[in-house]
Amino acid sequence: MRNDKAPTMADIARKTGVSPMTVSRAFKSGSLISKDTRDAILKAAEELGYVFDSTASNLRSQKTDFIAVTIPSINNANFADTVGGLSETLSARGFQILLGYTNYDVEEEERLIEQLLRRKPQAIVVTGGKHTPRARRLLENASVPVIETWDVPAEPIGHFVGFSNADAVRSMVDHFVAAGYRRIAFIGGDASRDTRGSDRRLGFIAALANHGLDASRLIDAGVPPISMREGANAMARLLAEFPDTEAVICVSDLSAFGALTECQRRGVPVPGRIAIGGFGDYEIGGICVPALTTIDAQARQIGERTGRLILDLLDDRPDVPHVTIEPRLIVRDSSR
């Protein structure tokens, strides 16, 4: 079915007896053109099998309607929710998300950012507030809005929509301590990669110190993303190395669920013998038995707020440059 040559606006113009410019107007909503002319043009276009060519439009108008977005992994319900909220907010206005995966690696993020900027997006959204120096420079020099998410960066590049991962974990530690738990452990990933996970661990340590408790029960579950399986393995190690542990906070609901299943396989009662907390309010945490105490980071809201911020910026509307999201602690059966 491939034609030798795809029809252009000029072809439609010839066929309809109007100028190319009028054809252009027919394809652009909100432009001054009579209904009759537009209908005739769209009909001719359909007959010729014409497909609007964004590449030419992009170059001439210097607008792509792309919004570039980097996330650590496509296979993570939290980030998927953020992208979902972002996508819904922006696609209603004709924007297209250009998505890239950093695989939890700042070097990869740098490559990705460079690649994405070449596409001339009209805004760029990155997950996290830690970047390589060159990535930072690229973002600073980009002449479009830059929004960091899922974090409260020490030195924001432009705008951000996020929350403090450390503070969020602190609120969970406070809950555990208030509930009477003292010997509390943390299961997390390799610190050098996942900076959000790393912040959560630091928040854990600081919060325990705050209560005058021992913060040495740290189990390294491996390289992010930490899977359910790795959560289970980590729980096995925790039970072996620190058998008297009363509660454990996991870097995510997924690892927390894995840890829970390990307890089930060993007949260790949860929360009777050990309480478990997760992070992220994944669906599984609300439905598993016992349900998991967790922190709702409001992933979808992060995406929606980011989307609305971008629209405000591109429409020259007044905007709030820094949006701080308030994570909510959700106490469920796994810790009571």
Add this chain to the structure above:
Amino acid sequence: MRNDKAPTMADIARKTGVSPMTVSRAFKSGSLISKDTRDAILKAAEELGYVFDSTASNLRSQKTDFIAVTIPSINNANFADTVGGLSETLSARGFQILLGYTNYDVEEEERLIEQLLRRKPQAIVVTGGKHTPRARRLLENASVPVIETWDVPAEPIGHFVGFSNADAVRSMVDHFVAAGYRRIAFIGGDASRDTRGSDRRLGFIAALANHGLDASRLIDAGVPPISMREGANAMARLLAEFPDTEAVICVSDLSAFGALTECQRRGVPVPGRIAIGGFGDYEIGGICVPALTTIDAQARQIGERTGRLILDLLDDRPDVPHVTIEPRLIVRDSSR
């Protein structure tokens, strides 16, 4: 930091004392240029803060290095795996995935396909083999490779990489029957939307009929995607409406896990009182207690094979137009 005017290749050319054409060559790997010249150009580019402009390149070269992909939902580990495999295979060769979500709706798919084709991708990958007439026409007229996935279409548009959802479920029914189960139910979603889920249900009905068994135990769990919660609710309805059911096959591992938790909350032994089967080999199925019998649709492999097929097509290498994936039945504790 926005400059009045971003530097172009011409600016670099002036600064380096070469022609714009040579600058162009410096940015394209595998082109005839001396190392010294290239290094000087790249250095000048870095100093000027130059960012390559794909939009102009796309127009001139009539190549975008985009591969368009539609999936039903971003928040689904199976499709995420497919996109992951696709992305990894293709990004190594410099291609960018352009992703869109149909939300399990063929009308939305049509809009999406039109939008994506305007970006002039070099190939388009769609999930599923059922489309609106117009969407089908758009794909047929697209002068680029079209690959349908996750299905074996009755009338393929171009190429496909997929499997028969009906046959896959049949193999699970055979397993249940062989294991001695007779009163078998199915939990699935609204038939009109998710065609893959619908095919699974039809496969279920056909397989039961094949064994001379009653296929009327069908629980409609709502509008796709079917969540864990909906799986749990469906299990509650199943236990109420057909209390003597011995086994149930769910449209996905997620709904199967939800169903399992409902049994746990009610103290219904699995598989002692009722056996459960899922679909998709999600991580949760392998780690929950009891682990779920499921079907591995090889989501990641679908993506990788699709990616390699695209590379073969774009490189004019000989290709196998139709790739049939063989789903594997995985028997676990939930059905034995």
Add this chain to the structure above:
DNA sequence: CCGTGCTCCGTTATCGTTACCACACCGTAG
């Protein structure tokens, strides 16, 4: 009857990169 304001549409000149061709230079084989 003309001036005024509005709607609709045509002409022209780019947007930044790259395909294509031409050509100069060098080393080497005949």
Add this chain to the structure above:
DNA sequence: CTACGGTGTGGTAACGATAACGGAGCACGG
């Protein structure tokens, strides 16, 4: 010494849509 293939570089002309500008047609009021 000439012919020749390979290598590196420059000049020119698009790629297809659209911003900018202005012209033409029409209605209306004075």
